Amino acid sequence: MKRSSRRARKKTNRTIVLLVIVIIILGSIALYYSPLLDGLRPTTQTGTTLGPTEIYAKANQSVVTILGANSNSTILGSGFAIVYNQSYYILTNYHMVNGYSNLTATFSDGDAYAARVVGSDGYSDLAVVSVNSQSSEFHPLQLGSSSGLQVGETVVAIGNPYGLSNTITVGIVSQTGRSIQTGMSGNFAIADAIQFSAPINPGNSGGPLINSQGLVVGITTASVTNSQGLGFAIPSDTIKRELPSLIENGAYNKHPYLGVQVVDMNYGLSQVMQTNITSGLLVESVLPNGPASNAGLRGGNVQITIGQQAYKIGGDIIISINGHRVVNYDSFSAYLEENAISGQTVQVGIFRFGQFMVIPV
Numbered sequence: 001m002k003r004s005s006r007r008a009r010k011k012t013n014r015t016i017v018l019l020v021i022v023i024i025i026l027g028s029i030a031l032y033y034s035p036l037l038d039g040l041r042p043t044t045q046t047g048t049t050l051g052p053t054e055i056y057a058k059a060n061q062s063v064v065t066i067l068g069a070n071s072n073s074t075i076l077g078s079g080f081a082i083v084y085n086q087s088y089y090i091l092t093n094y095h096m097v098n099g100y101s102n103l104t105a106t107f108s109d110g111d112a113y114a115a116r117v118v119g120s121d122g123y124s125d126l127a128v129v130s131v132n133s134q135s136s137e138f139h140p141l142q143l144g145s146s147s148g149l150q151v152g153e154t155v156v157a158i159g160n161p162y163g164l165s166n167t168i169t170v171g172i173v174s175q176t177g178r179s180i181q182t183g184m185s186g187n188f189a190i191a192d193a194i195q196f197s198a199p200i201n202p203g204n205s206g207g208p209l210i211n212s213q214g215l216v217v218g219i220t221t222a223s224v225t226n227s228q229g230l231g232f233a234i235p236s237d238t239i240k241r242e243l244p245s246l247i248e249n250g251a252y253n254k255h256p257y258l259g260v261q262v263v264d265m266n267y268g269l270s271q272v273m274q275t276n277i278t279s280g281l282l283v284e285s286v287l288p289n290g291p292a293s294n295a296g297l298r299g300g301n302v303q304i305t306i307g308q309q310a311y312k313i314g315g316d317i318i319i320s321i322n323g324h325r326v327v328n329y330d331s332f333s334a335y336l337e338e339n340a341i342s343g344q345t346v347q348v349g350i351f352r353f354g355q356f357m358v359i360p361v
Contacts, residue, residue, distance in 0.1 A: 048213065049213070050214050051212075052156055052170050055210055055214055056168045059156075059210055060108060060166055061108045061109075062108075062138075062140065063080050063158045063160075063207055064106060065077075065079075065160045065163075065165055066090075066096050066104070067105075068096065068097060068102065068103045069101065070099055070101060076163055076203050077092060077096040077204070077205040077206045078160045078203065079091055079092035079105060080208045081139055081140045082140050082243075084243060084244075088135060089118065089129065090128070090129040090130070091126070091127070091128060091239065092205075093205045093221055094121060094125045094126055095125055095205065095221075096127065097117050097120060098120065098127075103115040103116070105129060105131045107137050108166055113131040113133045113137075114132070116129065116131070117129055118130050118250065119246030119249065119252075120246065120250075121252040123252075123255050125234055126234060126238070141215075141216045143216050145217070145237060146176075146218060146238075147235075147338075149194065149235075151172075154172055155170075155172065155198060155212075156168060156211075157196070157198040157204060157207060157220055157231070157233075158210070159200065159207030159220060160204070160207070161200065161201035161203040162202060164203070169198040169200065170198055171229060171231075173196050174195040174196055174229075175194075176192075176195070177331060177334035178194070178195045178232060178330055179192075179334070180221075180232050189329075189333060190221070191334055191337035192235055192237075192238060192334040192337045193233060194218045194233040194235055195232055196232070197229040199228075199229060204231075205220060206219060206221075217236045218235050218236055219233055220233045255341075255342060256340040256341060256342060256344070256346075257291065257342065258291050258292045259290020259291050259293060260285070260292045260299070261283070262281040262282060262329060262332070263281065263284055264281060264282075264329055265279055265280045265282050265317060266278060269311060269313070275317070275354070277317055277319065277351055279319070279327045279328065280317050280328075281317065282311070282313065283298065283315035283317070284300050284311065284312040285300065285315075286299040292361055295361040297315075297348070297350070297359060299315040300312035301314040301315075302314045316351070319356075320347075321335055321346050322335075322347050323349070324339075346361055347360055348360075348361045
């Protein structure tokens with residue numbers, strides 16, 4: 001009887017142990033696929049984070065060298081391959097092709113071809129180029145979304161600084177929504193640019209700015225002379241917005257335009273103007289027969305000097321567009337470029353002699 005009882009207890013214990021093991025295994029499987037671990041488990045292929053070495057290996061063959069010449073000078077820069085409607089093109093900067101003839105594109109394998117400008121836009125410093133080559137020369141990169149870029153995010157720039165082909169530099173996104181003046185767009189600033197810290201030099205212009213997923217989030221366009229780690233790129237959302245028109249029509253003509261000369265508000269201005277508004281834009285002048293003029297926005301009429309800076313006060317202070325707060329010119333131009341096109345009406349919030357009003361423009 002005792003032996004039978006011991007055997008029964010052992011059998012029961014083994015059964016319990018097996019049940020515990022099964023429960024642990026099933027529980028582990030369930031937990032692995034639970035949303036609770038979405039941020040901890042290894043990412044899938046679409047969300048894989050790549051290091052600079054992997055990004056370079058993936059993108060290197062896509063980058064080309066652009067050469068151009070005119071009667072006075074030559075220019076050297078970069079471009080990269082894309083595909084649109086099952087056709088291959090090269091993206092580069094407007095300032096790389098404007099005024100230059102005998103354009104050529106040299107691929108990473110050394111093969112060079114004559115290049116032809118398909119479409120261009122000086123206001124965004126973008127150009128699309130085609131070459132008559134075998135499709136095997138092209139290794140197109142995919143355009144990602146720049147709207148989700150985070151300050152501090154790692155980015156990689158690939159280009160041909162000083163003719164040193166296929167050079168990679170690594171940095172971070174320093175800021176987004178910048179406005180930059182390049183001289184290619186007349187008196188208008190290029191809106192919504194990405195500021196980044198990866199070192200770039202003459203020859204990098206037109207190369208891709210790539211995030212850690214291997215997607216193009218911008219096209220490098222400018223650096224500040226004698227600066228360190230201060231580069232700018234046209235965001236990929238701007239590229240995607242303009243690309244169909246550039247290829248199909250040869251140009252992009254939907255940039256928003258209000259027709260005002262403005263300056264950032266600041267504490268000194270607010271004190272002189274006897275207002276507590278220290279952000280937004282002071283309208284110094286309104287261009288005749290422009291959208292703002294026709295809508296009734298008012299410019300300044302009193303000239304003052306604060307420090308070494310001259311201002312014209314007495315005009316409207318722009319503080320919002322479509323209810324979106326305007327902090328400075330960067331936020332003003334970035335919002336318009338992202339959210340408005342020519343011919344559209346926007347609601348401009350202003351302060352005029354201490355009173356808030358909204359004017360459709």
